Structures are given as C-alpha cells and as structure tokens.
C-alpha cells in the first residue's frame with residue numbers, strides 16, 4: 681500500500697477505535713473504502729492524465745458578476761480590515777435576517793496560512809452549536825477526503841462557508857443572504873490568499889465561479905477566482921447521501937492536487 685494509503689488506513693482505524701465507523705459514505709466498512717481508494721490509486725496515472733487535460737483545456741475566469749461583489753460593494757471597513765478585524769466584524773454582524781436565529785457566527789476553522797481554502801455553503805446545527813464549520817458526519821468525511829490526499833485542516837487547510845450563520849431548519853441560503861454575506865467571504869479569501877480554492881456544494885460553487893450551472897456541470901474544470909485556481913466538488917453531506925458520487929469527488933481531489941503539485 682502507498683504511504684498515502686497507509687496514512688489513510690491509520691486514520692480510519694483511529695476513527696473506528698473511537699467508535700465512529702459511520703463516517704464512511706454509504707455505510708462501507710473502512711476496509712471497503714480503502715479498497716476503493718487503493719483501486720483509484722492504481723488508476724492514478726490515468727486520473728492524472730485526465731486532470732492534466734482538465735488543467736490544460738479549461739482555465740476559465742468567471743464571467744458573470746458575483747452576487748454581492750458588484751451589487752453591494754464591499755463596505756470600506758471590510759475592504760481594509762486585517763484578519764482579526766474581519767473576524768470581529770463577522771462575529772458582530774447583523775447584515776441579514778440570519779443573525780436573529782443563530783447561536784454563533786461560524787467564521788472559520790483550520791490554518792489561515794493554509795495552502796488550500798475549502799468553501800462550503802452554510803452552517804448546520806452542529807456548526808451553529810460549536811461555532812466551527814464542517815463538524816459532524818459531513819465534517820468527518822471532509823477530513824477523511826483531505827487525509828486521502830495528505831492534507832489536514834490543522835496544518836494546511838482553511839475551512840469556511842459562504843454564509844457565516846445558520847439558515848433556519850438548514851434551508852437553502854437565499855440570494856439576499858448570500859449578497860449580504862459575500863463581502864465577508866471576499867475579504868476572507870483576500871486575506872487567506874490560498875494557493876487553491878475548493879468549492880464544496882452548489883452555492884459555494886455558483887458564487888465562486890459566477891455561474892448558474894448545476895454542480896454536476898461545473899465540476900471537472902479549473903476556474904479562476906480573482907486569480908486563484910478554483911476546483912468544484914460535491915459537498916461531503918451530499919456524498920454521504922449519494923455514495924456513488926465518491927469516485928467523482930476523488931477525481932476532483934486529484935485535479936486539485938494536480939494544481940497544488942504544480943505550485
């Protein structure tokens with residue numbers, strides 16, 4: 681088994697010993713998932729070729745105006761805020777209706793100096809309760825996906841969402857909420873200045889690419905957000921519901937790695 685596979689096996693074994701076997705999508709046993717990933721690793725050469733084609737063929741700049749960035753210019757205090765000032769502004773923010781029902785503002789997790797910035801959609805109940813993005817089962821799967829490509833949010837990944845406050849009942853974000861919150865994310869990306877952006881889920885993918893296409897049509901290509909390479913993939917929560925998409929998510933991660941390896 682490759683070093684990557686060995687590390688993933690150790691990770692899975694650790695989670696199993698912690699009594700969390702359910703983190704594997706579709707109820708697969710960790711060994712079954714390892715088998716799947718090992719098979720994918722054997723196909724790495726082919727996947728890399730596919731990723732190279734993707735990188736060569738399509739480096740697209742978003743063309744549509746991003747919701748919020750033009751309709752509502754970044755307030756001056758956001759545009760010049762440093763990281764801690766931005767965080768303080770977010771924690772006190774009441775720019776949209778979601779401020780009324782939240783328990784906490786979920787600003788970020790991980791390393792603000794990380795190479796990779798993962799952008800999700802919005803906090804759920806676990807995130808609202810803890811103030812940390814990507815916790816619970818979906819968060820564990822995200823960590824597993826990152827571990828499979830030798831990345832971790834403790835060391836090299838910064839994680840946040842388009843919306844910093846939980847929509848009630850986990851409903852979809854509304855356009856005016858995204859518009860209100862977008863200046864925070866825009867400044868967040870400027871300050872973190874990652875090498876690569878990974879949009880997980882439809883709303884992050886659409887906002888960052890400036891497209892209204894479905895996620896399945898957006899993934900598989902490399903975009904540019906303000907000059908930062910951007911890859912799109914499924915949200916881990918969607919992967920938990922649709923384990924058949926795991927192979928596609930793996931290909932997206934390989935595309936992302938292709939870009940990071942070239943840096």
Ligand code: SF4
Pocket residue numbers: 770773774775776777778779785843844845857860861864
């Ligand atoms: S979702 Fe964003 S804009 Fe709305 S209150 Fe929370 S931080 Fe402010």
